[in-house]
Amino acid sequence: MSTSAENIETMGDEETAESYYTHVEGVGAIPRDIYKHVKSDPLGDLPRYSIHIVIQHFLTFVAFLILAATGLSLHFSDLWWARQITFLFGGTDNARLVHKMAAAVMVAASIYHLLTIIGGTLHKVMKKQFDIKKTQIPRLKDLHDLVHDIKYFFGREQFRPKMEKFMYKQKLHYLAILWGTFVLISAGITLLFPEMMATIWPNPAFFQDLARLMHADEAIMAITVIVFWHWSNVHVVPGRFPLQWTFLTGKITREHQIEEHFLEYLNNLKEIPEEREYMKKILKEKGFESKGGDL
Amino acid sequence: MKLSKIFIKPSLYFLMLLMVLSFGFRAEAADKENCLMCHKYRQLGRIDEQGRKKNYNVNENIYANTVHRNVPCRDCHTYITRLPHDPVTEEVSCANECHIKPPFAKENFSHRKIINIYNKSVHAIKENDSPDLKLAKPYCKYCHLNPIYTRVSEKRISYEKTLARCFNCHEKKGVTQAYKHVTHRLAHKTSRSPQEIVQLCSKNCHEDVEKMKKFNVSKESVEAVETYNESIHGKAVALGSQQTADCISCHATSAIHDIYKKDNQKATINPANRAKICRQCHRKVNERFIQIDVHSSINNKKPILFFMNLGLRGALYSTIFGLMFLALIETIGRKRDGIKWQIKGGTTWRGKSKREPKN
Numbered sequence: 001m002s003t004s005a006e007n008i009e010t011m012g013d014e015e016t017a018e019s020y021y022t023h024v025e026g027v028g029a030i031p032r033d034i035y036k037h038v039k040s041d042p043l044g045d046l047p048r049y050s051i052h053i054v055i056q057h058f059l060t061f062v063a064f065l066i067l068a069a070t071g072l073s074l075h076f077s078d079l080w081w082a083r084q085i086t087f088l089f090g091g092t093d094n095a096r097l098v099h100k101m102a103a104a105v106m107v108a109a110s111i112y113h114l115l116t117i118i119g120g121t122l123h124k125v126m127k128k129q130f131d132i133k134k135t136q137i138p139r140l141k142d143l144h145d146l147v148h149d150i151k152y153f154f155g156r157e158q159f160r161p162k163m164e165k166f167m168y169k170q171k172l173h174y175l176a177i178l179w180g181t182f183v184l185i186s187a188g189i190t191l192l193f194p195e196m197m198a199t200i201w202p203n204p205a206f207f208q209d210l211a212r213l214m215h216a217d218e219a220i221m222a223i224t225v226i227v228f229w230h231w232s233n234v235h236v237v238p239g240r241f242p243l244q245w246t247f248l249t250g251k252i253t254r255e256h257q258i259e260e261h262f263l264e265y266l267n268n269l270k271e272i273p274e275e276r277e278y279m280k281k282i283l284k285e286k287g288f289e290s291k292g293g294d295l
Numbered sequence: 296m297k298l299s300k301i302f303i304k305p306s307l308y309f310l311m312l313l314m315v316l317s318f319g320f321r322a323e324a325a326d327k328e329n330c331l332m333c334h335k336y337r338q339l340g341r342i343d344e345q346g347r348k349k350n351y352n353v354n355e356n357i358y359a360n361t362v363h364r365n366v367p368c369r370d371c372h373t374y375i376t377r378l379p380h381d382p383v384t385e386e387v388s389c390a391n392e393c394h395i396k397p398p399f400a401k402e403n404f405s406h407r408k409i410i411n412i413y414n415k416s417v418h419a420i421k422e423n424d425s426p427d428l429k430l431a432k433p434y435c436k437y438c439h440l441n442p443i444y445t446r447v448s449e450k451r452i453s454y455e456k457t458l459a460r461c462f463n464c465h466e467k468k469g470v471t472q473a474y475k476h477v478t479h480r481l482a483h484k485t486s487r488s489p490q491e492i493v494q495l496c497s498k499n500c501h502e503d504v505e506k507m508k509k510f511n512v513s514k515e516s517v518e519a520v521e522t523y524n525e526s527i528h529g530k531a532v533a534l535g536s537q538q539t540a541d542c543i544s545c546h547a548t549s550a551i552h553d554i555y556k557k558d559n560q561k562a563t564i565n566p567a568n569r570a571k572i573c574r575q576c577h578r579k580v581n582e583r584f585i586q587i588d589v590h591s592s593i594n595n596k597k598p599i600l601f602f603m604n605l606g607l608r609g610a611l612y613s614t615i616f617g618l619m620f621l622a623l624i625e626t627i628g629r630k631r632d633g634i635k636w637q638i639k640g641g642t643t644w645r646g647k648s649k650r651e652p653k654n
Contacts, residue, residue: 036633039641077530092534150621153628155650169621191527194587195579208587209600212527217607224611229618237626238634239643255642 020159022262024269027276028283032159035258037286038278044251046268046275048165052116054250059109061247066102068223070095075216103188110181133164133263138175142168165264173230180222187215330368331355333379366393389435398473406435413552417559428510431500438495484575485551489532489541493523496542513557515590522590538576545572545589 021029049057070089073082074096089095124130132139144161146168151157166174190197190211201207234244239256246252257265268275331353333339340350358364369375370393374385390410392403413419420432461470485492501507502520515522523529523542531539546554548563555562563572569585577584593600633646 036642036644040638040643041641042638074527074530074534077533078524082534086534092531092536093538095534096531096536150624153624155628155631158650195577195581195584198584198587199581204583204586205588206597206600209591209593209597210603212591213593213600213604213607217604217611221607221611221614224615225618228615229622232619232622237622238629238636239638241636253638255638255644 027279031288035255038254040253040255043245044249045254046252046257048252049250056109056113057247063102063105070099071219136166136171136174138171162262165261167260180218183214183218187211325365325367370394412550416554417556485543492541492543522592
């Protein structure tokens, strides 16, 4: 590998974000590009999502596809494929009913998600284990990571930044989903119960028009982002092709964790003794043991 | 013996089938005065003064299946007084009384009542209308253009079960027709499907923006077809919905023909009457609900929504292209660093990095 340790002169007494080696007690000095040397199980090696998140992803995944198919064909009713798709759902009137049922599943999954997230956070706060770095809350570091990652993609930097469990892409996507779901659900309720919502909104005519606009535009935005970006991130890009299994197994591959979520991998090393042993073995095998030096 | 047994039975059945097929079922139309004596001939016709070919043939089988099957010819063609008759110069009037008595009524049947309602509506031809407008306004046959006046589909309400009880006392033929006549009008406000209604009002008329502009109608009216097609009602109907509002659902009462301009007190869409017409579907209608724009479009008269729409569109394109660009440079950058597409043998980083070592 060209990224030899000799070229890196960042080793000092104090470790910085850019350090090539990261010292982990009881393991040794881990080079930043160790992910090029580890072995991974395609189904995943390290825990990433709890069973709740896996179930929530499955519910939203199914509901989203149904909502998109029925919603798009209704919105673009004058296009040739609209009739074929509504036919699959048993005609327009049935397709509209199916859209509402799938929406109910989506709302239920969203509430389930909020309950797990809020409950889990409260639990961590009580146990004094809450760490803002591990959450989806955006920080200035994410912007920093994005800039450095782009530099790496253009070959201007040797290594990707060391990122937490949720990197800038995931935070962006997650916040977009939070906002999108909020908009789609509130606009959807306005469209579904116009009589009731007319009594709540200050200006019924304006808010009905707004709901019509937002529901369609936000949905199209969500569908294009899922189809073009999310699916390429989990199906197409190198390392994820043809399928990233995390959504079913809740586990992430070792090489993926180290490459994109290095700081979370350090947490894994602390929590999982087997992983410590594995990393020690790899460092020894690949001859990094001596270069970094033990602390 | 055996051979004849094999052949006789099937050939008998075949013969019976042939007999049944050759009989056919001839429908009988009301033709007491025997007009069909001449009009049954398919070649009956002439070339008129303008050189147009005219065909006067009446197909009895078709006529006997139309809604007018029980009406004798001269009930509508009243101007025929002797035989052979003079050249016809008049048009039939649907307001004529015919010699049909509807059940439970003493008077002869006529379309007069509905024509009176129509004559008060916005579509009625008024004296001070321009000749163009007079020509553009629809009269009976303009909308009821069913060329052979056949009955519309009667399959919407299943009648076999209900009718079975009627047959205990009533004769099958008469009561079946009467029952269908009533019930197919109950299934839906109009006999026609929402799709047919929308097409009827749009085609060659309300969708023709240039034509509508000539007749001094409001801007909302000119855009009505377009805004309807953009609305949830229009979209669902375009996809084949049978439960969604068409033009007639909102613009007329059950009299169908009483369509007025919005500012007319009698108009169903007049703010004073709107709640009533919306309640047909939206049961929980209230004062604020009826303020909602049904034929809505987002244009520069609604600046907030207009710029929001533009902004959202810009956000959509910039997001998609931005994210796709990120995915592209990410893929290229990681590929150059030696990653392969698929994980094999426990690693994806099987390639050699093409990056220049940093010095």
